[in-house]
Amino acid sequence: MSATKLQLRTALGFVYRDVLPNPPRDCTPDEIPVIDLSPLFSEELSERQDVAAQIRKASVNTGFFYVRNHGIPAETIAKCKEQGLRFMRQPAEQKDLISSRNCSKHFNGYTGSAKTNISPTESIDIRESFSFRYSPELDPDHPMDVSELPEEVSQGIQGEDFVWEGTAHLPNFKEDCVAYWASCLRLARKLVRSFALSLDLEEHYWDDKVTHPGADSVFNYYRPRTEQETKDNSVGLGSHTDLQMFTLLWQDNIGGLQILSKEGQWIKAPPIEGTLVVNIGDYMMRLCNDIYISTVHRVTNESLLERVSMPFFFGLNFNCVEGVVPSCITDSNPAKYEPISAGEWVQKRFKQERKAFDEKAASSIAPSAVVVQT
Numbered sequence: 369m370s371a372t373k374l375q376l377r378t379a380l381g382f383v384y385r386d387v388l389p390n391p392p393r394d395c396t397p398d399e400i401p402v403i404d405l406s407p408l409f410s411e412e413l414s415e416r417q418d419v420a421a422q423i424r425k426a427s428v429n430t431g432f433f434y435v436r437n438h439g440i441p442a443e444t445i446a447k448c449k450e451q452g453l454r455f456m457r458q459p460a461e462q463k464d465l466i467s468s469r470n471c472s473k474h475f476n477g478y479t480g481s482a483k484t485n486i487s488p489t490e491s492i493d494i495r496e497s498f499s500f501r502y503s504p505e506l507d508p509d510h511p512m513d514v515s516e517l518p519e520e521v522s523q524g525i526q527g528e529d530f531v532w533e534g535t536a537h538l539p540n541f542k543e544d545c546v547a548y549w550a551s552c553l554r555l556a557r558k559l560v561r562s563f564a565l566s567l568d569l570e571e572h573y574w575d576d577k578v579t580h581p582g583a584d585s586v587f588n589y590y591r592p593r594t595e596q597e598t599k600d601n602s603v604g605l606g607s608h609t610d611l612q613m614f615t616l617l618w619q620d621n622i623g624g625l626q627i628l629s630k631e632g633q634w635i636k637a638p639p640i641e642g643t644l645v646v647n648i649g650d651y652m653m654r655l656c657n658d659i660y661i662s663t664v665h666r667v668t669n670e671s672l673l674e675r676v677s678m679p680f681f682f683g684l685n686f687n688c689v690e691g692v693v694p695s696c697i698t699d700s701n702p703a704k705y706e707p708i709s710a711g712e713w714v715q716k717r718f719k720q721e722r723k724a725f726d727e728k729a730a731s732s733i734a735p736s737a738v739v740v741q742t
């Protein structure tokens with residue numbers, strides 16, 4: 369059997385990847401290494417540089433790695449997971465009260481099963497999700513009211529209160545979700561320094577560009593597939609790349625995440641207790657002139673149990689217009705990309721995805737629609 373073509377969405381249009389016909393195989397420790405983050409919290413620059421070197425190696429290779437000793441307490445993770453499950457186990461009508469499509473300007477809130485189709489060449493997504501975004505009053509490092517921000521910053525803030533108003537009946541829901549989000553944000557601000565070091569930039573290169581950053585928390589819920597969905601090879605979440613600088617992902621112990629190797633082979637990224645998965649997003653790949661790789665990945669829950677994951681997508685302040693960083697430009701490798709605002713970059717693809725889904729849904733309704741003769 370020959371390779372098949374996978375069509376992928378980017379903010380700037382479609383790209384294509386060849387996929388080998390072989391079934392997914394286990395990853396090797398070299399493909400998705402486990403990096404110990406304890407030295408990140410060390411006073412010694414050389415220890416922090418050692419972590420940065422490991423991050424560089426993994427980011428150039430597959431763009432995916434696990435981190436352990438990341439500093440997020442297991443209890444914070446467990447509470448957020450429990451809250452997400454409580455939300456998802458509610459009746460559909462209750463969840464739809466905070467439907468992203470009806471209530472949100474910025475893709476926050478609840479999205480039901482079969483309401484997205486992230487990969488044009490695969491099935492619709494079985495996944496359900498709940499999302500919320502950065503709000504300055506929740507910032508663990510410098511909480512402030514949105515009215516205190518300069519206008520060019522406040523315009524880009526995408527947190528929306530309806531997600532909390534519509535979940536206020538679930539005790540401690542907001543508190544537990546925000547605690548996990550805040551821990552991820554703190555870790556991401558630490559990691560972005562390591563990414564700067566890894567690119568031979570000054571350690572604090574991005575510090576003033578992540579004061580009110582892209583910091584999107586999502587709770588993904590994958591119910592088991594039906595018999596028909598299994599026959600049809602339906603995906604939990606179709607093939608895609610992430611959008612921002614990098615993603616921190618907690619996954620439960622069910623498994624189902626796969627990443628596409630350079631050779632076009634799907635490899636499994638199994639759960640490893642006590643770790644988070646970190647992966648490079650498209651915006652980072654662009655800032656690095658393609659030196660770091662934003663790798664295609666997808667999820668299928670092949671078990672008979674529900675599966676949960678909690679990604680946190682991290683990027684620069686939305687009003688930040690950033691181009692390829694100086695250390696990734698040489699005479700023989702000039703900058704391939706123009707500067708673009710971090711916020712615009714993300715919104716472009718979200719809008720495309722929704723438009724494409726609406727068009728697909730409309731065309732699949734058409735054949736059975738009643739044609740009225742006038």
Ligand SMILES: O=C(O)CCC(=O)C(=O)O
Nearest residue numbers: 588610619625667677679
């Ligand atoms: O559920 C997972 O393991 C990954 C989810 C993911 O890739 C995403 O939400 O972008």
Ligand SMILES: [Fe+2]
Nearest residue numbers: 608609610665
């Ligand atoms: Fe993803």
